Amino acid sequence: MEQSKARVTAIGTYVPEHRLTNHELAKMVDTSDEWITQRTGIKERRIAAENEFTSDLAVAAIRNLIERYQKSMDDVDMIIVATTTSDYIFPSVASQVQKKIGMKQTGAIDVNAACGGFGYALHLANGLITSGLHQKILVIGSETMSRSMDYEDRSTCILFGDGAGAFLVERDEHNPSFLSYHLTTEGEGGIHLYRSGTATMMDGVELKPTGHLVQNGREVYRWAVTTVPQGMQKLLEKSSYTLAQVDWFVPHSANKRMIESICEKSGFPLEKTLISLEYCGNTSSASIPLSLDMAVQDGRVKKGDKILIYGFGGGLTQAGLLLEWGVES
Numbered sequence: 001m002e003q004s005k006a007r008v009t010a011i012g013t014y015v016p017e018h019r020l021t022n023h024e025l026a027k028m029v030d031t032s033d034e035w036i037t038q039r040t041g042i043k044e045r046r047i048a049a050e051n052e053f054t055s056d057l058a059v060a061a062i063r064n065l066i067e068r069y070q071k072s073m074d075d076v077d078m079i080i081v082a083t084t085t086s087d088y089i090f091p092s093v094a095s096q097v098q099k100k101i102g103m104k105q106t107g108a109i110d111v112n113a114a115c116g117g118f119g120y121a122l123h124l125a126n127g128l129i130t131s132g133l134h135q136k137i138l139v140i141g142s143e144t145m146s147r148s149m150d151y152e153d154r155s156t157c158i159l160f161g162d163g164a165g166a167f168l169v170e171r172d173e174h175n176p177s178f179l180s181y182h183l184t185t186e187g188e189g190g191i192h193l194y195r196s197g198t199a200t201m202m203d204g205v206e207l208k209p210t211g212h213l214v215q216n217g218r219e220v221y222r223w224a225v226t227t228v229p230q231g232m233q234k235l236l237e238k239s240s241y242t243l244a245q246v247d248w249f250v251p252h253s254a255n256k257r258m259i260e261s262i263c264e265k266s267g268f269p270l271e272k273t274l275i276s277l278e279y280c281g282n283t284s285s286a287s288i289p290l291s292l293d294m295a296v297q298d299g300r301v302k303k304g305d306k307i308l309i310y311g312f313g314g315g316l317t318q319a320g321l322l323l324e325w326g327v328e329s
C-alpha cells in the first residue's frame, strides 16, 4: 500500500437518551432477556427521540469531538457520512451536517456501504488526503436503525439500535494512521440483508416492500464468521504487521456470538476485542467508532496502539483497516 499521509486526530460519539432494554422489548414481541442475551450478547439499545434524526445524531457526535479537540474546525474541507438511514433520500445527511455545524469551506457526501460504511468512509478520507486533494476531513457513521425496524419481526428488531461516531482525519506525512486495508463486495449476497427502495425484485426474488430491514440472519451469520477471518488475514498479509502486533480488534458490533467465533477462527484474543453491542445493540455504521471510543475514554486505547477495525454487512460489503491510533490521550 502506498504510504499514507493521513492521521486520525480526534474522535467524538453520541447515543440518544432513551434506553430500550431486553425486558421492555419482551413486552412488544415474543422474546425474552435470556434469549436475546444468550444468542446475541445485547442487553439494551438506544432509540432516537421522535424529533431526532440521523443528521442530529451526527451533529451531536461532532460537537463531542469538537469539545475534546480544542482546535479550529473552520478548515475542514470535506464531510463524509456513512449511513443507511438518511433523514431524506436527498439532500444528504452530510449536507445537513454542514448546515447545522456551519462549516463554510467544505464538500459533503454520504456513503452507503451498510455496516461496512465507516471503514469505507475512512478509506476514502485517507485516499483524498494522501493524494493531496484534501487536508482535513470529518468522517461520521450515524444511524437511526430504529426507523428501519419492523417491531413485529422478533429475529431482527432485537438486534438494532441508534447512535453516531465521528473521526477527524488530517494530513500528516510523518505520523500516518493508515497502515493497511482490505475491502470486499459480494453483490450476489445482497438479497440476504436489504431494505427495499424503488425496485421490487432482486435477482428474480420478490422483495418485502415494507421499507423495513429484512435479513436472513442465519445466512448473514454464516457468511460473516467464514469470510471475516479470511479478510483479516489478507489485510495483514498486505502490511508488515502480524496478528500478534495488533493491540485491539474492533469488529462491527453485530452479535457477540458471531464475534467470538470470528476471534476463535482468526486466533485473536477475545479480551483485546472492543464491542459496543451490549449497551448499544447493532448500530450499523456507527458501531466501530462507538466501540473504540468507550475504550479511549476508559484509557485502554492509547496513542500509538495498532487497531484493526473490521466492518461487514449489507451489500454484502466488508471494510477492514489497520490503524495506528493517532489521537493524543
Ligand code: ACO
Pocket: 030, 031, 032, 035, 036, 039, 040, 114, 115, 154, 155, 156, 158, 159, 193, 215, 216, 217, 218, 220, 221, 254, 255, 282, 284, 312, 313, 314
Ligand atoms: N426471541 C425468541 N425466539 C426467537 C427470536 C427472539 N427474538 N428470534 C428468533 N427466535 C426463534 C426462531 O423463531 C426459531 O424458533 P424455531 O426453532 O421454533 O423455528 C429459533 O429462535 C432459532 O432461530 P434462528 O434464526 O435459528 O436463531 P439464531 O440462533 O440464528 O439467532 C439471530 C438469530 C440472532 C438473528 C442470528 O442469526 C444472528 O445474529 N444473525 C446475524 C444477523 C446480523 O448480525 N445481521 C446484521 C449483520 S450486518 C449489519 O449489521 C447490517
